[in-house]
Amino acid sequence: MKHALPEHYYTQLKELQAVDFVIVxxxxxxxxxxxxxxxxxxxxxxxxxxxxxxxxxxxxxGPLTSFGYSFSQAPWQWKEAPWPWQV
Known part of the structure; x- marks a missing residue:
């Protein structure tokens, strides 16, 4: 399922990935x-x-991860696509 995402979704996700790289x-x-x-x-x-x-x-x-690392609003958001690794 492909969702139309705003450009700043990708900008923020790329910034997060860059920061994660530096941390590693x-x-x-x-x-x-x-x-x-x-x-x-x-x-x-x-x-x-x-x-x-x-x-x-x-x-x-929505959440970046599951298993207690991210909060969720109601209804449960984790089932909503796309997940960060799908874009």
């Missing part, structure tokens, strides 16, 4: 450099930023 890279770096305070601060800033982006996205478009 910083996680890998911090695994081998756990005392790098600057990297840790950068990691925490990106995690905070991700939380803000994800919250804004989910308010407008």
């Amino acid at each position: 890279e910083l996680t890998l770096y911090l695994d081998t450099h756990p005392d790098d305070q600057q990297a840790l601060e950068q990691y925490n800033r990106f995690v905070h930023h991700r939380m803000q982006i994800a919250q804004q996205f989910q308010v407008e478009f």
Whole structure:
């Protein structure tokens, strides 16, 4: 089932994916450099930023994940397509 989505859906999703990429890279770096305070601060800033982006996205478009990681409005939103990985 294909839904017509506004352009900012894709813009926000791409921003979220970019931030996720940075978080993964910083996680890998911090695994081998756990005392790098600057990297840790950068990691925490990106995690905070991700939380803000994800919250804004989910308010407008519904949950990004299931299994207790995202809230849902009534009725249950998780069954509504498209899921982020389908676009």
